[in-house]
Amino acid sequence: MTLQNIAMSTGFILILIGLYGAMTHKNILRMIVGFTIAGTGTNLVLIAVGYLPGRAAPILNAAVPIETASATIVDPVPQALVLTAIVIGLGVTALMLAFAYKIHATKGTLDISKLTDLKW
Amino acid sequence: MTKHMITFLLLLGIGAIFADLLTGFSADQNLNASAEFYATHTVSDTGAANIVTAIIVTFRGLDTLGEVTVLFLTAAIVALVLSGDMAGGFQVKPRRWPVGELLETGTRLLVPLIALFGAYVFINGHLTPGGGFQGGAILASAMLLMLLADPTRRFAHKTIARIESVSGLFYVFIGVLGLALAGGFLDNRILPLGDFGSLLSAGAIPLIYVLIGLKVGAEFSSIMTSLSESEDV
Numbered sequence: 001m002t003l004q005n006i007a008m009s010t011g012f013i014l015i016l017i018g019l020y021g022a023m024t025h026k027n028i029l030r031m032i033v034g035f036t037i038a039g040t041g042t043n044l045v046l047i048a049v050g051y052l053p054g055r056a057a058p059i060l061n062a063a064v065p066i067e068t069a070s071a072t073i074v075d076p077v078p079q080a081l082v083l084t085a086i087v088i089g090l091g092v093t094a095l096m097l098a099f100a101y102k103i104h105a106t107k108g109t110l111d112i113s114k115l116t117d118l119k120w
Numbered sequence: 121m122t123k124h125m126i127t128f129l130l131l132l133g134i135g136a137i138f139a140d141l142l143t144g145f146s147a148d149q150n151l152n153a154s155a156e157f158y159a160t161h162t163v164s165d166t167g168a169a170n171i172v173t174a175i176i177v178t179f180r181g182l183d184t185l186g187e188v189t190v191l192f193l194t195a196a197i198v199a200l201v202l203s204g205d206m207a208g209g210f211q212v213k214p215r216r217w218p219v220g221e222l223l224e225t226g227t228r229l230l231v232p233l234i235a236l237f238g239a240y241v242f243i244n245g246h247l248t249p250g251g252g253f254q255g256g257a258i259l260a261s262a263m264l265l266m267l268l269a270d271p272t273r274r275f276a277h278k279t280i281a282r283i284e285s286v287s288g289l290f291y292v293f294i295g296v297l298g299l300a301l302a303g304g305f306l307d308n309r310i311l312p313l314g315d316f317g318s319l320l321s322a323g324a325i326p327l328i329y330v331l332i333g334l335k336v337g338a339e340f341s342s343i344m345t346s347l348s349e350s351e352d353v
Binding site: 005015049052073079080086092101 | 131149150151160171247
């Protein structure tokens with residue numbers, strides 16, 4: 001079991017926990033927490049895929065010289081991708097919270113089984 | 121009960137896919153072609169020490185502009201969704217319980233330090249781990265601390281909106297300058313690349329990341345103040 005596999009399986013488990021929480025709970029706030037956990041798991045998996053065993057972070061300095069960079073750094077592309085994903089995830093979470101607030105203000109409940117307007 | 125069964129079966133299926141991915145995965149020993157390009161060309165093309173920053177600000181700068189736009193849209197939609205409740209939200213209600221001497225005094229001490237750290241993180245984005253998004257989030261956490269210490273506090277929405285739009289405008293302006301003076305939109309070589317590893321190097325990257333930091337900080341603050349002001353109606 002390498003470091004990479006541990007990080008990747010932790011990410012997969014987090015995704016499953018998050019999806020389980022989002023699908024079984026009826027309270028919207030708990031569903032939002034579930035989605036956030038699943039998003040964190042996705043980021044962890046992406047970072048683990050870009051990791052190369054025994055290499056340094058993609059920041060060049062005296063310890064990681066430019067000449068040998070391609071043999072000493074990990075893949076920088078997934079890291080840039082995850083930075084974007086975290087920011088977008090924050091935006092999605094903020095939107096979900098705003099809508100949850102609005103639902104509570106108009107309906108007086110956060111329980112989705114009591115929101116039956118679209119149910120037939 | 122059936123619903124829980126369906127959920128369980130669904131998760132079992134997804135788990136099986138993940139297990140298959142995990143067992144079939146073997147770590148690369150070398151960088152792939154695109155990562156190899158970034159590793160060898162970043163310093164000569166952009167002069168940035170942090171390759172992730174070079175990818176985000178220069179190589180994929182247009183995507184970052186789109187990302188900042190998504191954040192702006194989020195802040196705008198949150199403000200719109202909660203705006204009905206904010207119409208009368210500016211009356212300051214009496215505080216329901218005191219927040220405590222410790223938090224109030226600690227806030228006065230920590231807010232300037234946190235703001236300074238946020239500025240440090242986004243100015244050094246091209247040299248150290250960090251950058252505009254992280255620094256902006258740290259700036260917004262200073263605002264959050266102020267809100268925690270005094271939940272009835274009101275920030276000037278106009279100032280936040282002005283910082284946000286001015287930095288966005290300059291961001292696009294620098295991008296267009298790159299089109300006119302250098303190789304393309306958001307090209308950082310409109311300014312000299314400077315000495316590798318010094319603060320004033322990597323062309324326009326520090327400038328762009330300062331603007332992104334201010335913009336992201338303003339957007340996060342706007343989201344937080346919208347949520348906070350709707351709370352006590």
